[in-house]
Amino acid sequence: MVAGAGSGKTTSLIKAIAHLDETRGPSLRRAGQQIACITYTEVAVGEISADVGVSPLFHISTIHSFLWLLIRPFHSDIAAWVATRIEEKITARRAHYDKPRTQTKTKARLEQEISDLEAELGAIGRVEKFVYGTGSSYADGILGHDDILKLTPACIAAHPLLRRLVAKRFPYIFVDESQDTNPEVVGALQHIGGEHSGLCVGFFGDPMQRIYMSGAGAVPPNDGWAEITKPENFRCPTSVLGVINAIRVPGDGLEQVRGRTITVDGIEHSVVGTTNLFILPADAERSARLTAVRRWLAAETGDDLWLSDVREEDVRLLVLVHRMAATRLGFPSLYAALNDRAPVSLSEGLKDGTAWPLRPLVQQILPLVVAARAGDRFTVMSTLRSECPKLEPERLHGQAVASVLAALQQSLNGLVALMEEEPGATVRNVLTHVRDNDLLRLDDRFNVHLVAEPVDDGSSGFENVQAYLECSVDELWAYRRYYNEESPFATHHGVKGAQFERVLVVIDDEEAGFRQYSYGKYFEYIPLSENDEARIAAGEESVLDRTRRLFYVCCSRAMKDLAVVAFVPDVPAARAAIIERSLFPEAVIRSVEHLG
Numbered sequence: 001m002v003a004g005a006g007s008g009k010t011t012s013l014i015k016a017i018a019h020l021d022e023t024r025g026p027s028l029r030r031a032g033q034q035i036a037c038i039t040y041t042e043v044a045v046g047e048i049s050a051d052v053g054v055s056p057l058f059h060i061s062t063i064h065s066f067l068w069l070l071i072r073p074f075h076s077d078i079a080a081w082v083a084t085r086i087e088e089k090i091t092a093r094r095a096h097y098d099k100p101r102t103q104t105k106t107k108a109r110l111e112q113e114i115s116d117l118e119a120e121l122g123a124i125g126r127v128e129k130f131v132y133g134t135g136s137s138y139a140d141g142i143l144g145h146d147d148i149l150k151l152t153p154a155c156i157a158a159h160p161l162l163r164r165l166v167a168k169r170f171p172y173i174f175v176d177e178s179q180d181t182n183p184e185v186v187g188a189l190q191h192i193g194g195e196h197s198g199l200c201v202g203f204f205g206d207p208m209q210r211i212y213m214s215g216a217g218a219v220p221p222n223d224g225w226a227e228i229t230k231p232e233n234f235r236c237p238t239s240v241l242g243v244i245n246a247i248r249v250p251g252d253g254l255e256q257v258r259g260r261t262i263t264v265d266g267i268e269h270s271v272v273g274t275t276n277l278f279i280l281p282a283d284a285e286r287s288a289r290l291t292a293v294r295r296w297l298a299a300e301t302g303d304d305l306w307l308s309d310v311r312e313e314d315v316r317l318l319v320l321v322h323r324m325a326a327t328r329l330g331f332p333s334l335y336a337a338l339n340d341r342a343p344v345s346l347s348e349g350l351k352d353g354t355a356w357p358l359r360p361l362v363q364q365i366l367p368l369v370v371a372a373r374a375g376d377r378f379t380v381m382s383t384l385r386s387e388c389p390k391l392e393p394e395r396l397h398g399q400a401v402a403s404v405l406a407a408l409q410q411s412l413n414g415l416v417a418l419m420e421e422e423p424g425a426t427v428r429n430v431l432t433h434v435r436d437n438d439l440l441r442l443d444d445r446f447n448v449h450l451v452a453e454p455v456d457d458g459s460s461g462f463e464n465v466q467a468y469l470e471c472s473v474d475e476l477w478a479y480r481r482y483y484n485e486e487s488p489f490a491t492h493h494g495v496k497g498a499q500f501e502r503v504l505v506v507i508d509d510e511e512a513g514f515r516q517y518s519y520g521k522y523f524e525y526i527p528l529s530e531n532d533e534a535r536i537a538a539g540e541e542s543v544l545d546r547t548r549r550l551f552y553v554c555c556s557r558a559m560k561d562l563a564v565v566a567f568v569p570d571v572p573a574a575r576a577a578i579i580e581r582s583l584f585p586e587a588v589i590r591s592v593e594h595l596g
C-alpha cells in the first residue's frame with residue numbers, strides 16, 4: 001500500500017488484521033500460526049495492539065524484536081556471524097595500520113584495538129547464549145541494535161530452512177512505515193515472499209515520508225503483487241491539505257483529496273483549520289517569540305489550549321534539534337556539554353538518556369531521590385538492593401545489617417539534600433557523593449573524571465564529560481522533564497505516524513548543525529553549495545529532497561491548526577524567497593509586527 005499522509009495506511013493495516021482474525025483466526029490458531037505486524041517504534045506497537053486487541057494470534061512488535069525472535073534460536077549461526085564481523089573489523093584496522101601515512105600514535109591505538117578484537121574473537125567460543133541489548137559487547141554475548149538488522153537478513157539470505165520456518169510460522173507479515181525500514185530487511189521479506197506462495201507480505205508506506213537515511217523508500221513489488229493506493233487524506237483540515245499538497249508537488253506530484261471532516265447533526269462538514277507561517281529574526285529572543293506566537297494563535301483561533309504545556313492537550317512544538325527545547329526547559333549547558341563537538345554516542349544518547357555519563361543519573365540517582373523524597377521506601381530499598389555495593393551478600397557477611405542500613409540512610413539523606421537544597425551543586429558533586437559513600441556502582445569510565453585534577457586520557461568525549469560534570473543539578477532536573485516527555489516538544493523526526501490537533505513546526509537552520517537538512521536552502525533564502533548543485537544535476541538525492549520529506553511529515557501531522565515559525569538571518573530576503581515558493585498563501589505569512 002503506497003499512499004500519502006493521513007490516508008489511513010495504518011488504519012487499513014489494523015482493519016486487515018481484524019479481518020484476518022475474523023475470517024482465518026480459527027484455522028491459524030489450530031495450525032499454531034501467527035499474524036506478524038512490524039512497526040517502527042514501541043509507541044506504535046502499543047497503539048496498534050490497543051486497536052486490534054491483545055491476542056496470541058497477533059505478533060505485533062518493532063522490527064528489531066521481530067528479527068531477534070526469528071534468529072534467537074540459531075546460536076551457532078549467530079556465533080559464526082559475530083566472528084566474521086570481528087574479523088572484518090580486524091582486517092579494516094590492519095589495512096589502516098599498513099597505510100604509509102598512518103602516524104605512530106594512531107598505530108599504537110590500532111595495535112591496542114586489534115589486540116582487544118582478537119581477545120574478543122577468542123571469547124566468542126565461550127559465549128553460552130547471545131542476548132540483545134542496546135549496545136553490543138560481543139565477548140559478553142551481547143548484540144546491539146545494528147547487529148540485529150544485519151545479522152538476521154544475512155542468515156535469512158543464507159539459509160532456506162530459516163526462510164521456510166518464517167513462512168510457516170507467520171503466513172501474514174505486515175510492515176508499517178515500510179519507507180523507513182532497512183532495505184536488507186525489506187529484501188529478506190521479499191525473498192521469503194517470493195519463494196513461498198502461501199505467504200502474504202504487506203508493506204504499508206509512503207516514500208515521501210522517508211526521513212531516515214537508512215530507509216528503503218519505495219518498495220518495488222514482486223511479480224504478481226498488487227499495489228494499493230488511497231487518494232484521500234482523512235486527517236488534515238483543508239487549509240493544511242493545501243499546504244502539504246503544495247510541498248509534495250515538486251517531489252512526486254501526488255495530490256490528495258477530501259481532508260478531515262466532522263459530522264454535525266448527521267451532516268458531514270469539511271474542517272478548514274488554520275495555517276500560518278511566521279518569519280522571524282534569528283536572534284536571542286527566539287524563546288520569547290515562540291511564546292508570543294502561541295499567544296497569537298490562541299487569540300486568532302479562539303483556542304487557549306495553544307498555550308498549554310501539558311502534553312495531553314495535544315500541542316506539539318516540533319524542533320529540528322533539541323537545543324531550543326533545552327534552552328526553554330532549562331538545561332542549555334548540559335545539552336551543549338554532551339552535544340557540541342561530542343562523539344555520536346553521547347549526542348545521540350542525550351536524546352533519550354542513554355549516553356553513558358547520563359545513565360546512572362537517569363536510571364538510578366534521580367529516581368532514587370524522587371522515591372526518597374516521596375517516602376517510597378519500597379522503590380528506595382529495591383534500587384539499593386540491586387545496585388548498592390554495600391548490600392552485596394559478600395560485603396554484608398559478618399556485619400550488623402542495622403548499622404549498614406543506618407549509614408546508608410545517612411548517605412541517602414545527604415544525596416537528597418545535595419540534589420534538592422544545595423545551591424550551586426554540580427553533577428560532579430552528586431557523582432562524587434555517590435561514589436564516596438558507595439551508594440551505587442558507577443561506570444569505570446568515570447574514574448578518570450572524578451579526581452582532583454583530571455587529565456585527558458584520550459578517551460572518547462573526554463572534554464564533553466568534563467563539561468557535563470560541571471553542570472548544575474538544576475539542569476539535571478530540567479533534563480528529566482524532557483526525557484520523561486513531560487513537555488510539548490518533539491523533534492521533526494520523532495513524530496512519524498502521529499497526529500495532533502495543534503502543530504507548531506520550528507525552523508531554525510542555525511540550530512541544526514548538520515548538513516542533511518537545510519530549510520534555508522529548501523525555501524531558497526540560503527544558496528545551494530556547489531556540491532548540492534552537482535548532486536541535483538546528477539539526479540542524486542539532495543538536501544532539498546531530504547528537507548522536503550521532513551517538512552512534509554511535520555506539516556501533515558496537524559488535525560486542526562498548523563503554524564510554522566521560521567527563524568531566519570535576514571527577514572526581508574527570506575520573506576521574498578518564501579513568497580516566491582508559493583507553498584503558503586501570502587495572506588498567512590506573518591512577521592514580528594503581528595505579534596504586537
Ligand SMILES: Nc1ncnc2c1ncn2[C@@H]1O[C@H](COP(=O)(O)OP(=O)(O)OP(=O)(O)O)[C@@H](O)[C@H]1O
Nearest residue numbers: 004005006007008009010011012234235496497498
Ligand atoms: N476510511 C476512513 N474514514 C475516515 N477516517 C479515516 C479513514 N481511514 C483513516 N481515517 C482517520 O484518518 C487519520 C489518519 O489515519 P492513519 O494514521 O491510518 O493514516 P496513515 O496513512 O497511516 O498516516 P501517516 O502516513 O501520515 O502516518 C486517523 O485519524 C484515522 O482515524
